[in-house]
Amino acid sequence: MPLDIRRLLQDAAGPHHQLQSDHVNPRFAKSLNLIGFDRTYVNAENAHLIDQNGEHYLDMLGGYGMFNMGRNNKTVRRALSDFLNAETASLIQLGTPLLSGMLAQELKRRIPGFDYVYFTNSGADGVETAIKFARRSTQREGILYASSAFHGLTTGALALNGAEIFRSGFGQLLPGSRKINYNDIGHLEDALSKRDVAAFIVEPIQGKGVTIPNVGYLREAGHLCRQYGTLFVVDEIQTGLCRTGHFLAMDHDGDVEADIVVLSKALSGGYVPVGAVLYKKDVYNKIFSSFEDCVVHSSTFGQGDMAMVAGLAALTALDESNAAHNANIMGDRLGQGLLAMKKRFEFIADVRWRGLMVGIEFGAPKSLSLRAAWSSVNALSKDLFCQAITIPLLADHRILTQVSGHRTNTIKLIPPLTLTDEDVTWFLTAFEKVMVDLHKFPGPAWEALFRIGKNAVKRRESSVQAAAE
Ligand SMILES: Cc1ncc(COP(=O)(O)O)c(C=O)c1O
Structure with a gap:
């Protein structure tokens, strides 16, 4: 019997809750029920x-x-369905895909000042990438994160989580990760001054509590990071792609000099998991530093055509609307x-x-x-x-x-x-x-x-x- 998705969705409209309870996450299903x-x-x-x-x-x-x-969204839907009908040769792996090149070019046009784009499968994957890029390129271990921060729940990203409830019971997470107060320039400078910090990773507006930092905080944080040889990583996973009325939330603070910007969520068009890490040539040269190392960081699905189409269509849809x-x-x-x-x-x-x-x-x-x-x-x-x-x-x-x-x-x-x-x-x-x-x-x-x-x-x-x- 061929798989009839429409039929399946119609028939499953009733038992969806039970299926979740039986096979996925019964406590979550129960709490939603309550x-x-x-x-x-x-x-x-x-x-x-x-x-x-x-x-x-x-x-x-x-x-x-x-x-x-x-x-x-109609534009994203049409692009994805056209893509499926095009039957492309996606994910060759040992190849140079057209669509990821196009999406990278398009992102760089919208976010000037970056040289390369690394594509990920989720927001947390982007944060993991930023951690690795910062450590290898600075040859330092320390990662600073802010109180109340949320950067995802994979092990490295979890180490940068400001809430104990998420971390508890998962053991030692990431050596060298240190929490500082959000929106506190003095605290940041103290933490940077030992010159052992690879990156300061921060949300331009914190999702937890919707905390908006003081005007100038991000700009000043960028300056300080540069002064102490630390990479300034801005997590725009939730705030980016026009959410806050600018393409990026850090744009509200004028000329913020970030070394790495991480995007995800809306870049998916709401369909295909995708994320993007924008970074500079200096960092690139230290990560992908030789022919031997040219795929030292990668993931199987990273530049999949379908994800790239979703990204290109999502950007078009944001413009159109x-x-x-x-x-x-x-x-x-x-x-x-x-x-x-x-x-x-x-x-x-x-x-x-x-x-x-x-x-x-x-x-x-x-x-x-x-x-x-x-x-x-x-x-x-x-x-x-x-x-x-x-x-x-x-x-x-x-x-x-x-x-x-x-x-x-x-x-x-x-x-x-x-x-x-x-x-x-x-x-x-x-x-x-x-x-x-x-x-x-x-x-x-x-x-x-x-x-x-x-x-x-x-x-x-x-x-x-x-x-x-
Ligand atoms: C600011 C921020 N960073 C990272 C993440 C993690 O993204 P993902 O859930 O795609 O791993 C999130 C998710 O909510 C987020 O809001």
């Missing part, structure tokens, strides 16, 4: 997910920020709308954004009864409060959002950059309603939250007990 996120989406278009009944959902999570050009401009316009509408609510709703501590990377931070309110509710919820779990917003946003308003990492009180919005005026209004109207409900204590919103919190505590206790037995 918060009501185990929905069945059967189609998607731009910033919308669509369920079996044709109901639209607003996707403010954007597949963790990779659908910059919109879900199922005027993505950077729309990110600025819609980001400002969203950000200003939320900021205006800050005056009315005590739980909103801060709203910050660059383009369509938006953080809504919550904090302890002033009034006594709300403050008591806040403290009780935080005593149950430091991860709980934001669920009082993300759960009703999905359950009552069909909007998908995420908390920006463990132990944060910040919700992050990284939707497709094709977001429309109507989408922004949808979000602001829903968010306002959720805020009104949450500012009534006692009330149903709080009852639901306490129920989830107590269940979570019970589950934690029983898993600790099970582990001890």
Whole structure:
């Protein structure tokens, strides 16, 4: 029997949850079930997910920020389907592929100042590449990373993760990796001054907490790295490709001199895993230093035609949809709308954004009864409060959002950059309603939250007990 994908998708629309539970990750499936996120989406278009009944959902999570050009973008789809029909001779390995050369050329045109591009299969793969390139080219071991950093979860990238929860139990990760405070130039200079640091790897805006550094931080960090012989590596995996209203987020800081820039996520067009590491000739000459070493760093799928087509099409689609401009316009509408609510709703501590990377931070309110509710919820779990917003946003308003990492009180919005005026209004109207409900204590919103919190505590206790037995 030939594999009939359409049929398969139709038939599997029901049991998808069970299949995940049985064969992939039962605890993740269960936790989605507990918060009501185990929905069945059967189609998607731009910033919308669509369920079996044709109901639209607003996707403010954007597949963790990779659908910059919109879900199922026509240009990317057409390019991929044309590519499949072209039956190219992909991945010859001992060959010089046309398409990776074209994508490299196109990326260099958009990000001037770099000489070569190394293609990867994911963001973390790009970070691993940057670590290796920096170590070999500087002949130093140290890698600096910032507090609260996230650069992926492979072993090397994990060593640069600022959150203990991800690292715990995985043993010694990367000798020479050291954490410094994000957005602290003095701390960076102290750490660089021993001249044993190969690279400082940093996100221009941190995904965790949507932390935007001071103006000039990235520029100054670049200068310092140069002064001390350290490579300055900018991780634009989430922030790049127009997300923040510029092609790269570091462009907000003027003339930032990076030695290596890492891209991924949206370069995939949302279809084929792909990443790119842009770097300079000096580094190239020290890595691929002889004919013998000319593939000393490589991976089997690295320059696959399909990934390269997705990359070329993704860039075209970003141009066609005027993505950077729309990110600025819609980001400002969203950000200003939320900021205006800050005056009315005590739980909103801060709203910050660059383009369509938006953080809504919550904090302890002033009034006594709300403050008591806040403290009780935080005593149950430091991860709980934001669920009082993300759960009703999905359950009552069909909007998908995420908390920006463990132990944060910040919700992050990284939707497709094709977001429309109507989408922004949808979000602001829903968010306002959720805020009104949450500012009534006692009330149903709080009852639901306490129920989830107590269940979570019970589950934690029983898993600790099970582990001890
Ligand atoms: C800033 C940043 N770097 C690296 C990564 C890792 O990318 P991947 O999940 O493709 O390995 C991510 C993923 O969320 C990221 O946000």
